[in-house]
Amino acid sequence: MRAILEATKGLSRVVGLDVDREVLELAERNLKDYQGCFQLFNxxxxxxxxxxxxxxxxxxxxxxxxxxxxxFQLKSLGRGFSYDIDEPLDMRMDLSRELTAERVVNGYSEKDLARIIFEYGEEQRFARKIARSIISRRPLYSTKDLVEAIKKAIPPAERYKRKSHFATRTFQAIRIEVNDxxxxxxxxxxxxxxxxxxxxxxxxxxxxxxxxxxxxxxxxxxxxxxxxxxxxxxxxxxxxxxxxxxxxxxxxxxxxxxx
The missing domain is CATH 3.40.50.150 (Vaccinia Virus protein VP39)
Structure with a gap:
């Protein structure tokens, strides 16, 4: 938003939407030089x-x-978006939503977990094994619990050769499901x-x-x-x-x- 306001010298009317209140608060602070030129909505x-x-x-x-x-969300503490920090399984951008990552991993059937990991995470080879590993370790409450379940389902050779972290695709899939x-x-x-x-x-x-x-x-x-x-x-x-x-x-x- 700031780049648009700078490019138009504050003459444009900019409206910003985000489901995350913390993101809007950060935007409000960053745009303080352009008060009256923008409006933000949660x-x-x-x-x-x-x-x-x-x-x-x-x-x-x-x-x-x-x-x-x-x-900002990946680095926010307590939100559970990152596999690097041990936090509660939340992953909601909009904290007013009822569906959380914890509900997904502990409440979905093995078939539905495998489907979202395959479709949303593009985890084509190991989706079923990851879903089965999650089911066998329920209940899972933290990102560490989920990472361990994923780790058990993917062979070491496969984990080490991947360019990104082996949990990336599954975390992506669950986050997409939680937030539609x-x-x-x-x-x-x-x-x-x-x-x-x-x-x-x-x-x-x-x-x-x-x-x-x-x-x-x-x-x-x-x-x-x-x-x-x-x-x-x-x-x-x-x-x-x-x-x-x-x-x-x-x-x-x-x-x-x-x-």
Whole structure:
């Protein structure tokens, strides 16, 4: 948001949505130089229509979706997003939600656990074994408990050869399930074109193939009807960006313009 306000010299009207109150509080502090130029709402971006109606806005010039978990959330203590810190199994971005990671790992059937680990975590070879290991170790209460269950299901040779931590895919899968992340992306992207002025743009920054795949599919479905695709392939971060923020290495940006 700050980059948009700086680029427009504070002359734009920027509305920000996030389900995480702590993220909004941080944004409020970071944007203190632009008081009166922005408004923040504690809602999912999937519910942007509610906010626009409340503000009496019918059309906008642009939408920017920065989806998935943030670095701030990964580093926040007590949230259970990271496999590096032993914390309660929560993983909620919106702390008012009832579904937590603990409920998922302790309440879902082996079949459903295997399905979300396979589909959302893209853990194609070991999803069933991980689900079985989780079931056999119930109840699990902490991220350490979950990491140990995953570790027992993946052979050492496989764990060591992976570029990312062996628990990454399962943690991703459970986080996506807890927060309805993929459903929210599709819901928002399908609704956005109706609210764009002609020439207005929608930009989405995603961080794994499932998110990017939804953006690619929805844009293509609306191509030449509502949208003109501006990025035939997703834009990738530069080396300088990755050097500044290693987590940016997996970012993918797609953009489209309202016809």
């Amino acid at each position: 809602l999912s971006y999937a519910n942007f229509e509610i906010v626009l109606r409340q503000l009496g806005v019918t059309k906008v010039d642009g939408f920017l979706l920065d989806v998935g978990v943030s670095t 992340e993929l459903e929210n992306i599709e819901k928002a992207l399908r609704a956005i074109p109706c609210y764009l002025n002609p020439g207005g743009r929608v930009v989405i920054i995603s961080f794994h193939s499932l998110e990017d795949g939804i953006a690619k599919r929805v844009f293509r479905e609306k191509m030449d009807i509502e949208l003109k695709i501006l990025t035939k392939k997703p834009l990738l971060p530069s080396k300088d960006e990755i050097d500044l923020n290693l987590r940016a290495r997996s970012a993918r940006l797609r953009a489209a313009e309202r016809i």
